[in-house]
Amino acid sequence: QVQLVESGGGLVQAGGSLRLACAASGRTFSNYYVGWFRQAPGKEREFLAAITQRGGSTYVADFVKGRATISRDNAENTVHLQMNSLKPEDTAVYFCAADQLYLGSTVSEWDYWGQGTQVTVSS
DSSP states (O other): OEEEEEEOOEEEETTOOEEEEEEEEESOGGGSEEEEEEEOTTSOOEEEEEEOTTSSOEEEOGGGTTTEEEEEETTTTEEEEEEOSOOGGGOEEEEEEEESSOOSSOGGGOOEEOOOEEEEEEO
16 A cells, blocks of 8 residues: 655645645555546546656646646655646645556546645635
8 A cells, every 4th residue: 555645735826836745655656656636625526647657757637737747756755746827716625646557537546545735726
């Protein structure tokens, strides 16, 4: 198993930036794909970005492309999500997820999840 803990959320003004972190512990982190998702109140959890085990390839959802960057540091067992030009509609709980076999946007396919970190963007 792998345990995930998100951090870096908070209150930010529109137009600002946040760098979220997903710290992993447990089994060899470099064996896992890692993804970032978010869930706004009353809405379904949605895919934002994902990264391969060694960070060689990244995938970003079209609706945040150009504003979101995912990266990882396997030596530190951490994956980051940089979000720029934040908008009030980016307000949500942000989650990271990990899986050894799946790298995609379907929430139910990811095996391991963190508890989430709240991001609130004020106008």
